[in-house]
Amino acid sequence: xxxxxxxxxxxxxxxxxxxxxxxxxxxxxLCNTSxxxxxRMVQVEQDIMAANQSYADANRTYFTERAIFVVNxxxxxxxxxxxLLVEAITLLKTRFPVAVIEGDQQTSLxxxxxxxxxxxxxxxxxxxxxxxxxxxxxHALEHLPAIDGxxxxxxxxxxxxxxxGFDLGESHKVVILSVTEGDDKPLKxxxxxxxxxxxxxxxxxLLPYVRFDMNAAIEAARQxxxxxxxxxxxxxxxDGLVAWLEWIMAGIDHxxxxxxxxxxxxxxxxxxxxxxxxxxx
Amino acid sequence: xxxxxxxxxxxxxxxxQAGSHGFRRVHRxxxxxxxxxxxxxxxxxxxxxxxxxGTIAENAQLDIMEVNGTAWxxxxxxxxxxxxxxxxxxxxxxxxxxxxxxxxxxIKKLEVT
Numbered sequence: 001x002x003x004x005x006x007x008x009x010x011x012x013x014x015x016x017x018x019x020x021x022x023x024x025x026x027x028x029x030l031c032n033t034s035x036x037x038x039x040r041m042v043q044v045e046q047d048i049m050a051a052n053q054s055y056a057d058a059n060r061t062y063f064t065e066r067a068i069f070v071v072n073x074x075x076x077x078x079x080x081x082x083x084l085l086v087e088a089i090t091l092l093k094t095r096f097p098v099a100v101i102e103g104d105q106q107t108s109l110x111x112x113x114x115x116x117x118x119x120x121x122x123x124x125x126x127x128x129x130x131x132x133x134x135x136x137x138x139h140a141l142e143h144l145p146a147i148d149g150x151x152x153x154x155x156x157x158x159x160x161x162x163x164x165g166f167d168l169g170e171s172h173k174v175v176i177l178s179v180t181e182g183d184d185k186p187l188k189x190x191x192x193x194x195x196x197x198x199x200x201x202x203x204x205x206l207l208p209y210v211r212f213d214m215n216a217a218i219e220a221a222r223q224x225x226x227x228x229x230x231x232x233x234x235x236x237x238x239d240g241l242v243a244w245l246e247w248i249m250a251g252i253d254h255x256x257x258x259x260x261x262x263x264x265x266x267x268x269x270x271x272x273x274x275x276x277x278x279x280x281x
Numbered sequence: 282x283x284x285x286x287x288x289x290x291x292x293x294x295x296x297x298q299a300g301s302h303g304f305r306r307v308h309r310x311x312x313x314x315x316x317x318x319x320x321x322x323x324x325x326x327x328x329x330x331x332x333x334x335g336t337i338a339e340n341a342q343l344d345i346m347e348v349n350g351t352a353w354x355x356x357x358x359x360x361x362x363x364x365x366x367x368x369x370x371x372x373x374x375x376x377x378x379x380x381x382x383x384x385x386x387x388i389k390k391l392e393v394t
Binding site: 038040042043044045046048049051052129131161162164165187190191193220222223224225226 | 387
């Protein structure tokens with residue numbers, strides 16, 4: 001029985017509300033018989049990824065203020081990410097500060113390989129998680145020395161699905177596809193190829209032994225992302241590495257320009273603040 | 282993809298919203314998920330039930346509204362439907378498409394006490 005008007009309508013639905021076909025005391029058309037407080041609606045309009053995005057934005061500000069060029073490397077397990085990284089580091093480390101964040105579900109085997117090159121590396125073991133997120137990157141930075149004006153490589157967990165959805169604050173996502181995989185992979189795992197700015201086709205030294213159509217792979221990637229850049233490389237023979245290194249060095253120059261622009265913007269903001277004080281007094 | 286992480290984020294967001302909007306219990310959640318977000322809605326429902334246990338959202342009903350992806354076709358100069366990445370423009374078959382909508386995973390509204 002309704003506790004407000006005594007009608008015989010039974011409660012149904014959440015919070016014990018029931019509707020009436022009559023009006024009591026011109027006050028309530030909905031009565032709450034459950035004794036629980038009334039429910040109410042809250043408009044939220046919030047992206048679930050907003051928390052990750054705010055960490056990513058903070059990381060990006062940190063990198064911009066220090067002119068650090070950040071590359072987030074994505075691929076399937078076994079595409080040669082670490083080998084490619086070791087080769088690039090060997091060629092870059094005499095000219096620029098370099099550091100590496102390694103993401104793996106388990107073990108620090110990759111960090112051991114990177115550390116052997118002499119550059120600082122920090123391992124993140126994601127445990128059950130299938131990707132790195134911006135918050136773990138922020139904490140990893142606490143363990144690395146300053147590399148102002150240099151390059152930070154983030155080797156993501158070997159996974160062509162989940163890492164695509166997580167902005168880490170990087171300058172670019174780079175996807176690696178090796179010729180021992182299928183040339184139709186960009187169509188099978190489109191999100192990661194859509195999120196990346198550059199695709200490295202690795203292990204091209206194996207092309208004579210595998211059925212892999214380079215043009216088909218590039219066409220598939222461009223179908224998903226018309227703007228994606230492509231370099232064909234071999235970590236083993238060094239073929240094509242120069243083009244990739246030039247791309248990295250252009251990125252380092254760009255990071256320096258961005259730092260200058262950020263500093264100029266900060267100076268303008270401070271000047272504006274000073275001017276407003278002058279007016280007040 | 283990472284539906285467990287998404288549901289963790291969802292429950293965490295609900296706990297934060299409870300503080301800012303002053304509620305103690307969530308009865309119903311309306312989510313908007315874009316078709317290009319690479320999210321399996323059934324996996325979200327399953328994981329949400331598990332992740333919500335022992336929180337303010339325990340036993341809450343989850344309503345998922347799926348939103349179709351749209352893109353701007355450069356050759357056509359039109360907004361067109363894009364159901365998944367890699368599909369061509371339905372008008373001109375071009376792949377010169379810039380995604381406009383459909384990648385979101387968003388909480389729209391809540392029913393709370």
